[in-house]
Amino acid sequence: LFIGCRAGSVTTERWRSPPKDATIIHIDSDPMVIGASYPTAVAICADARLALAALADALEALPDAKAQNGRRRARAAWDAKLAGFEPLAESREAPIRPERVVATLAKLLDDDAIVVADPGTPCPYFSAHYRWPRAGRNFITNRAHGALGYALAAAIGAHVGRPDVKTVAVMGDGSFG
CATH class of the missing domain: 3.40.50.1220 (TPP-binding domain)
Incomplete structure (x- = not known):
C-alpha cells in the first residue's frame, strides 16, 4: 500500500x-x-x-474477524507512538530537538497553514509526527536527498499560490551552505 x-x-x-x-x-x-x-x-x-x-x-x-477492530488497533499504535514522542517534544535540550520544533509549530500554526519541509531532518520528522488537523495539500516536501534548500523556494511559491495562508519553511543548517 x-x-x-x-x-x-x-x-x-x-x-x-x-x-x-x-x-x-x-x-x-x-x-x-x-x-x-x-x-x-x-x-x-x-x-x-x-x-x-x-x-x-x-x-x-x-x-x-481479521478485518475487525482496525481503528482500535491503529489508535493503539498511534497512542504508543505519541507516548514516545511527547517527552522528546517537551525536551529543553540544546541544540533543540526536532520533535520540539514539530510540537511547537503544531501548537502555533492555524489549521490551514502550509508547512514546507526540506529533505534531511525536517521531512521525516514532520511526516511522522506532525498531526495535520484536516485533509488537504498543506504539507510540501521534496523527499529526495540532495535537494537541500528546496523548502525556501517552495514556501515562497506556496505563499504566492495561497497568499492568505501562513506558510512556514522548515530547514536545517545543511540547507544554507
Missing part, C-alpha cells in the same frame, strides 16, 4: 521493497504519481486522509 508517495528509489530502498511482483494499491492526489514506479493493481486518486477513512469504513464493515 503506497500512500501519498512517489515510491521512488529512496522510499523503496532502491526498488527492493516491496518486490516487483507485489500487488500494489497506490493512493495519491497526483494522478501522474500513481503507478509511475511500480505496476499498480488498484489506483486511487484522492486525498490520502479521505481515502484511508473510506477504506477503514469498508474494512470495518467486512464480516471477516
Whole structure:
C-alpha cells in the first residue's frame, strides 16, 4: 500500500521493497504519481486522509474477524507512538530537538497553514509526527536527498499560490551552505 508517495528509489530502498511482483494499491492526489514506479493493481486518486477513512469504513464493515477492530488497533499504535514522542517534544535540550520544533509549530500554526519541509531532518520528522488537523495539500516536501534548500523556494511559491495562508519553511543548517 503506497500512500501519498512517489515510491521512488529512496522510499523503496532502491526498488527492493516491496518486490516487483507485489500487488500494489497506490493512493495519491497526483494522478501522474500513481503507478509511475511500480505496476499498480488498484489506483486511487484522492486525498490520502479521505481515502484511508473510506477504506477503514469498508474494512470495518467486512464480516471477516481479521478485518475487525482496525481503528482500535491503529489508535493503539498511534497512542504508543505519541507516548514516545511527547517527552522528546517537551525536551529543553540544546541544540533543540526536532520533535520540539514539530510540537511547537503544531501548537502555533492555524489549521490551514502550509508547512514546507526540506529533505534531511525536517521531512521525516514532520511526516511522522506532525498531526495535520484536516485533509488537504498543506504539507510540501521534496523527499529526495540532495535537494537541500528546496523548502525556501517552495514556501515562497506556496505563499504566492495561497497568499492568505501562513506558510512556514522548515530547514536545517545543511540547507544554507
